[in-house]
Amino acid sequence: xxxxxxxxxxxxxxxxxxxxxxxxxxxxxxxxxxxxxxxxxxxxxxxxxxxxxxxxxxxxxxxxxxxxxxxxxxxxxxxxxxxxxxxxxxxxxxxxxxxxxxxxxxxxxxxxxxxxxxxxxxxxxxxxxxxxxxxxxxxxxxxxxxxxxxxxxxxxxxxxxxxxxxxxxxxxxxxxxxxxxxxxxxxxxxxxxxxxxxxxxxxxxxxxxxxxxxxxxxxxxxxxxxxxxxxxxxxxxxxxxxxxxxxxxxxxxxxxxxxxxxxxxxxxxxxxxxxxxxxxxxxxxxxxxxxxxxxxxxxxx
Numbered sequence: 001x002x003x004x005x006x007x008x009x010x011x012x013x014x015x016x017x018x019x020x021x022x023x024x025x026x027x028x029x030x031x032x033x034x035x036x037x038x039x040x041x042x043x044x045x046x047x048x049x050x051x052x053x054x055x056x057x058x059x060x061x062x063x064x065x066x067x068x069x070x071x072x073x074x075x076x077x078x079x080x081x082x083x084x085x086x087x088x089x090x091x092x093x094x095x096x097x098x099x100x101x102x103x104x105x106x107x108x109x110x111x112x113x114x115x116x117x118x119x120x121x122x123x124x125x126x127x128x129x130x131x132x133x134x135x136x137x138x139x140x141x142x143x144x145x146x147x148x149x150x151x152x153x154x155x156x157x158x159x160x161x162x163x164x165x166x167x168x169x170x171x172x173x174x175x176x177x178x179x180x181x182x183x184x185x186x187x188x189x190x191x192x193x194x195x196x197x198x199x200x201x202x203x204x205x206x207x208x209x210x211x212x213x214x215x216x217x218x219x220x221x222x223x224x225x226x227x228x229x230x231x232x233x234x235x236x237x238x239x240x241x242x243x244x245x246x247x248x249x250x251x252x253x254x255x256x257x258x259x260x261x262x263x264x265x266x267x268x269x270x271x272x273x274x275x276x277x278x279x280x281x282x283x284x285x286x287x288x289x290x291x292x293x294x295x296x297x298x299x300x301x
Contacts, residue, residue: 073248091129098122149190149274153299156185156219156226162195163217167202175211183219187226187295189275194295197271200264201230201279201291209234209288225277225294232290237283245281268293276300 098118160180171178198217205215213233220227237245248266272279276296283289 088129088133091125094125095122095129098125149193149271151188151190151275151299153186153188154191156183156187156189156228156295158191159189159195159198159228160217160219163198163202166199167206171206171215174206174209176206176209177214178206179214179216181216181218185219185221185226187297188299189277189295190271193271194275197268197293198228198230200268201293204264205230205232205234205289205291208232213288221297222294224297226297228293228295230291230293231288233288236285236287236289237281238285239283242281242283246279 098121102118102122160182164180168178202215202217209215209232215230215232215234218229218231220229246265246269248263269279272293272295277294279291279293281289281291
């Protein structure tokens with residue numbers, strides 16, 4: 001009888017040791033394949049797999065998907081930069097060409113239609129070039145993670161004043177009623193980055209609001225947050241697209257004819273989030289949109 005118990009105990013120990021060896025072997029194989037880039041999505045029979053092994057498999061699957069997503073985004077960014085570099089060269093060449101034409105005609109024509117047309121083309125090309133170089137700067141900062149905010153409790157008024165100076169003429173030119181409700185509220189934010197975040201939202205509102213429409217900015221304080229609200233009477237955003245508008249490089253099919261590369265709202269969201277706040281949108285197609293940016297009212301210890 002004693003021999004039977006000894007054999008039974010020995011068998012049980014051998015069984016568990018063997019199972020542990022198999023488990024470690026399978027996990028090591030998964031890790032080796034993942035390191036060498038040969039990890040494949042396989043079909044698991046959960047009734048035969050240990051919890052640890054199954055969890056490790058799922059973790060490696062998630063890592064593989066994240067890695068593939070990063071590669072895809074990197075390729076997309078490289079394509080964007082390559083395309084912008086090409087477009088920038090075209091605009092520079094056009095500016096040089098029309099400048100030369102002006103120089104050649106300067107002695108023969110004074111204040112005529114040809115001179116005015118050349119000047120208009122140069123101005124438009126310069127604006128396009130300014131837009132593209134500005135995008136490259138933002139893209140560079142975004143990809144290198146340089147959204148380094150310095151939080152300070154301060155008045156929101158300087159942000160509103162900056163937005164007024166930046167967009168008042170543009171709104172007037174587009175025949176859009178542009179109004180900003182001045183406020184004495186304070187919040188915790190980085191002045192430079194918050195200006196950029198709000199400017200991106202306002203630029204987006206003006207871009208999709210037709211002549212005769214309106215864009216308004218207001219501020220409202222709550223218990224824990226101060227909200228900067230940008231409302232417009234523009235084309236609105238279809239409900240099916242509202243979850244995607246804050247992702248980078250996303251552009252609606254309806255916005256394909258508008259200038260832009262799909263990172264303005266993404267940067268706005270990242271800036272507000274880095275400051276402990278959040279941004280949301282309420283929109284009705286063909287009626288307008290309202291973007292609400294919530295900033296912390298006080299510092300959180």
